[in-house]
Amino acid sequence: MNIIIETKNFYLRILKKEDFEDIYRLYVDRDVWRYLSCWGVPRKEVARKHLDFFIEHQKKHGFSYWAIIEKSTGNFVGRAGLSHLANTQDIEVGYVLDKMYWGKGYATEIAKAIIKWGFDNLDIDKIVAIAVPENKASIRVMEKVGMKYKKDYEYKGVTTVYYVIERSG
Numbered sequence: 001m002n003i004i005i006e007t008k009n010f011y012l013r014i015l016k017k018e019d020f021e022d023i024y025r026l027y028v029d030r031d032v033w034r035y036l037s038c039w040g041v042p043r044k045e046v047a048r049k050h051l052d053f054f055i056e057h058q059k060k061h062g063f064s065y066w067a068i069i070e071k072s073t074g075n076f077v078g079r080a081g082l083s084h085l086a087n088t089q090d091i092e093v094g095y096v097l098d099k100m101y102w103g104k105g106y107a108t109e110i111a112k113a114i115i116k117w118g119f120d121n122l123d124i125d126k127i128v129a130i131a132v133p134e135n136k137a138s139i140r141v142m143e144k145v146g147m148k149y150k151k152d153y154e155y156k157g158v159t160t161v162y163y164v165i166e167r168s169g
Contacts, residue, residue: 014055026078035135095141143163
């Protein structure tokens, strides 16, 4: 199954072209997409472009955003992982979950595992995350995993908050 990370409740595995419908279904949910609006309208072309980017990033760098699969059901829950933050050398942790999985601590479980994997497997000293200030839930996740606010950050014309966690020891 190309599993990269296993947590208590989820597998994170490499995305594949066959995940397109699941990615698209995730993106067309208005509640999910409202925090990703810097990408424009959630059309099929956006979902295809993202999926192709994630697959290529994995091939080129050995990491990317991965499919989140619920262990108990095999359901596609969302996408999460690490990627280069556009136009920087920073490695960003990101997570997008189906709203039926919100508010249960799952994003924190997943983000913690991804950050640990990043520090264990990549030659990096920090991992960053960004979110629009209105995305209070995502900001809480960043803080729960030990990230600290550093600055406001302009991303694709949208003001975001920029958080950092540094490798310890």
